[in-house]
Amino acid sequence: MELAALYKRVIGLDVHQAQITACALIEEADGTTRMEQRQFGAFKRDRRALASWAAALGPDCVVMESTGIYWKSPYAALEAVGLHAQVVNARHVKNVPGRKTDIGDAQWLATLARAGLLRGSFIPPAPLRELRLIARQRQVLVGQLASEKNRLHKVLTDSGIRLGVVVSDLHGQSARAMVKALIAGQPPHEVIRFASARLKAPRAEIFEALQGDLTASHGFVLQELMHHIEEIEARIARFDARLLAGLADAQSALALLQTVPGVDLIGAAMLLVEIGTDMTAFGNADRLASWVGVCPGNNESAGKRKSGHVRKGNPYVRRLLCEFAHAASRTRSVFKTKFQALTVRRGHKRAIIAIAHKLLRTIFFMLKRGEHYRDSATDYEALSVQRNAPRWIKALTKYGFIAPVSV
Incomplete structure (x- = not known):
C-alpha cells in the first residue's frame, strides 16, 4: 500500500551512540521522489556536518528516534541551525518486519514522517x-x-x-x-x-x-x-x-503551583522544568497525562476491557506527582476525600496514582488559564469570614455602625 505524502522534503535519523544514519526523501518538481542516504559519526564535527547537510536540504520535517540520551546532542545541533526535529518513540515505528538495519530504520522513519503518521514527543526549550x-x-x-x-x-x-x-x-x-x-x-x-x-x-x-x-x-x-x-x-x-x-522568570507560575495542596516551592520548580509553562505544547490534559504515564492504560479487544496498567512515561514527573499525592491526601481538600474513597475500593497504590492523575489535570488547567487553585470542597467565603470577622466587628464598632456590646 502506497502512503499518501503530506510533506515533500523529509529527513529520518536513526541515532546511535557512535553513528547517525540519515535518509532524506525529496520530491522533485516533476513529481518523482529522490532518496539520499548519509552516515555521520557522533562527534561534534560530525554533528555539525549533519546539521549543515540537513539545513542545505531545507526539509519540511525532521524526525529521529528517542534512543536513550543519544538523541540530545544531534537535536541541539539541528536546533542551532534552525531545524526543530521531532523526537518519536521507537516503539511506535519498530513493529514492522524486515526493517532491522540502520539504513532501513532511517528510511522507514522518513517514509512515515512524509505521510504525517508520526507525532513528536514534547521537547522543552533549551x-x-x-x-x-x-x-x-x-x-x-x-x-x-x-x-x-x-x-x-x-x-x-x-x-x-x-x-x-x-x-x-x-x-x-x-x-x-x-x-x-x-x-x-x-x-x-x-x-x-x-x-x-x-x-x-x-x-x-x-x-x-x-x-x-x-x-x-x-x-x-x-x-x-x-x-x-x-x-x-x-x-x-x-x-x-x-x-x-x-527559574527567576517563572515566578508567577511557581506561585501559581504552590496554591495546589501538597506542592511546595522546590516541587513546583522541579515540575516546571519537566513540563514547562506552555500547555499548548501538549494540546489537552489527556495527552499530558499519557506523556507522564499516570492515566489508565487503553487495552480493549472484542468489547472486553483488558489490562489497565499505566504505561511507561516520564518517571521524573511521575515520582514528583506521587509525592504531591501523598502530601495532598493528608490535607483538608477534595484530594483527601477522593483518596479515602479510592483506598477502600482499589488499594493504596492505585489511589495514589489516581490522585496524581487528578493533580496533573488540575495543574494543566491552572497553567493554561493562569488561575490559582480553588478547592471545590472548601468554602472560601466562610473561611474569609472566620478569619476577618473579629477585625470587621471591631472596625464597625469603632465607627459607629454597630452599637458596642455591653458586658
Whole structure:
C-alpha cells in the first residue's frame, strides 16, 4: 500500500551512540521522489556536518528516534541551525518486519514522517533542558540521602541504641544533636540534655533508648555516615539555589503551583522544568497525562476491557506527582476525600496514582488559564469570614455602625 505524502522534503535519523544514519526523501518538481542516504559519526564535527547537510536540504520535517540520551546532542545541533526535529518513540515505528538495519530504520522513519503518521514527543526549550539536568540530579541526591539516613538508623540499631523508637524523625534538630553527641563519645546522661522539650516521649524513656553498646567501629561508621549526610544536604541546598535562580522568570507560575495542596516551592520548580509553562505544547490534559504515564492504560479487544496498567512515561514527573499525592491526601481538600474513597475500593497504590492523575489535570488547567487553585470542597467565603470577622466587628464598632456590646 502506497502512503499518501503530506510533506515533500523529509529527513529520518536513526541515532546511535557512535553513528547517525540519515535518509532524506525529496520530491522533485516533476513529481518523482529522490532518496539520499548519509552516515555521520557522533562527534561534534560530525554533528555539525549533519546539521549543515540537513539545513542545505531545507526539509519540511525532521524526525529521529528517542534512543536513550543519544538523541540530545544531534537535536541541539539541528536546533542551532534552525531545524526543530521531532523526537518519536521507537516503539511506535519498530513493529514492522524486515526493517532491522540502520539504513532501513532511517528510511522507514522518513517514509512515515512524509505521510504525517508520526507525532513528536514534547521537547522543552533549551533553557529548561539545561535546568532538567539540575532537577534530575537533585532527585538522585535525594535518593542517596534517604539511603544514607536509613543506613545510619541501622547502624544505631545494631549498636543497641533505640533512639528511633522514641523520636518520630531521627534526623530532626534535637535527634541529630543527640546522635552527634553519641558519636563524640558522650555518655547518655549528658546526651539527653540535647533532647528538645517538644519531644513527647518522657525523659526516662529517652534515656533508656540512648543506652547501647557503641563500639569504636560503630562510632567510625556513624561518623562517616553523618559527614556524608551533611555533605549531601549541603549539595542539595546548592542545587536548589541554582534551580530557583534559573527559574527567576517563572515566578508567577511557581506561585501559581504552590496554591495546589501538597506542592511546595522546590516541587513546583522541579515540575516546571519537566513540563514547562506552555500547555499548548501538549494540546489537552489527556495527552499530558499519557506523556507522564499516570492515566489508565487503553487495552480493549472484542468489547472486553483488558489490562489497565499505566504505561511507561516520564518517571521524573511521575515520582514528583506521587509525592504531591501523598502530601495532598493528608490535607483538608477534595484530594483527601477522593483518596479515602479510592483506598477502600482499589488499594493504596492505585489511589495514589489516581490522585496524581487528578493533580496533573488540575495543574494543566491552572497553567493554561493562569488561575490559582480553588478547592471545590472548601468554602472560601466562610473561611474569609472566620478569619476577618473579629477585625470587621471591631472596625464597625469603632465607627459607629454597630452599637458596642455591653458586658
